[in-house]
Amino acid sequence: MSGSTVAELAYLSRSLKAPRLLAVAGRLAERARDEGWDHETYLAAVLAEEVAARDSHGGSARVKAARFPAVKTIDDFDFRVQTSVKREVIAHLAQLDFLAEATNVVFLGPPGTGKTHLSIALAVQAARRGYRVAFATAHQWVNRLGAAKRAGRLDEELERLGRIPLLVVDEVGYIPFDPEAASLFFALISSRYERRSMIVSSNKTFSAWAEIFGDPVAVAAMVDRLVHHAEVIVLKGDSYRLRGKGEEVLTGSKRS
Ligand code: ADP
Ligand code: MG
Numbered sequence: 001m002s003g004s005t006v007a008e009l010a011y012l013s014r015s016l017k018a019p020r021l022l023a024v025a026g027r028l029a030e031r032a033r034d035e036g037w038d039h040e041t042y043l044a045a046v047l048a049e050e051v052a053a054r055d056s057h058g059g060s061a062r063v064k065a066a067r068f069p070a071v072k073t074i075d076d077f078d079f080r081v082q083t084s085v086k087r088e089v090i091a092h093l094a095q096l097d098f099l100a101e102a103t104n105v106v107f108l109g110p111p112g113t114g115k116t117h118l119s120i121a122l123a124v125q126a127a128r129r130g131y132r133v134a135f136a137t138a139h140q141w142v143n144r145l146g147a148a149k150r151a152g153r154l155d156e157e158l159e160r161l162g163r164i165p166l167l168v169v170d171e172v173g174y175i176p177f178d179p180e181a182a183s184l185f186f187a188l189i190s191s192r193y194e195r196r197s198m199i200v201s202s203n204k205t206f207s208a209w210a211e212i213f214g215d216p217v218a219v220a221a222m223v224d225r226l227v228h229h230a231e232v233i234v235l236k237g238d239s240y241r242l243r244g245k246g247e248e249v250l251t252g253s254k255r256s
Pocket of ligand 1: 077081114
């Protein structure tokens with residue numbers, strides 16, 4: 001390989017976040033010449049090494065580090081049940097252009113409609129593709145930031161989180177926040193605005209967020225930044241958790 005080809009490969013593998021590709025390209029090329037592989041066989045061998053490296057450490061380590069409550073994928077989401085979101089919309093998001101563009105994804109809808117599932121599925125995809133990801137509920141994020149603030153290192157914590165390309169903020173709205181939360185949550189959102197992505201889910205519409213946070217002014221400012229560059233997906237329908245459970249479970253009544 002000429003020096004300029006090596007430099008080009010180094011650049012390409014860096015932009016693809018595929019370090020293994022560079023590490024094995026030369027060695028496999030030698031083998032390919034020795035064994036008379038055609039070009040396609042060589043390409044497949046190089047890519048297979050990269051995929052194996054991701055599966056073995058990178059990908060699964062990042063999925064683990066993200067602390068998902070459960071690992072979900074797009075493949076195990078049934079779009080025939082949840083018809084208010086099109087598979088193509090999620091498939092497009094799964095190409096992860098939104099991370100490169102530092103824009104957000106917001107899922108809104110009642111309990112059990114797939115908000116957390118789809119949030120995790122997109123984040124798992126990001127982790128597998130080489131992005132660092134962190135998952136927590138809105139309350140966990142607020143607690144973490146509150147602790148950092150009390151320790152006098154809120155800015156430091158926001159900066160640290162700023163190095164993570166994708167944060168998932170689950171369940172805004174199930175439990176009301178205490179008064180400090182609005183400013184902490186605002187700080188989180190504005191620190192990432194146009195710089196880093198978030199996936200946020202909520203069972204409440206934005207108009208109800210004022211009540212959840214108890215601070216309409218801060219809420220207006222945070223929602224403004226959150227949705228300025230965002231795909232907002234509204235999920236409808238009955239809870240997947242309660243499917244086929246029958247009326248007696250839902251109403252507590254027993255049929256005789
Ligand atoms: P939400 O966050 O909107 O309350 P979840 O995403 O947690 O709902 O979904 C509840 C459960 O139902 C999860 O176990 C999830 O994997 C499953 N689920 C929800 N919608 C679907 C779907 N359309 N296809 C497959 N599983 C689903
Ligand atoms: Mg949920």
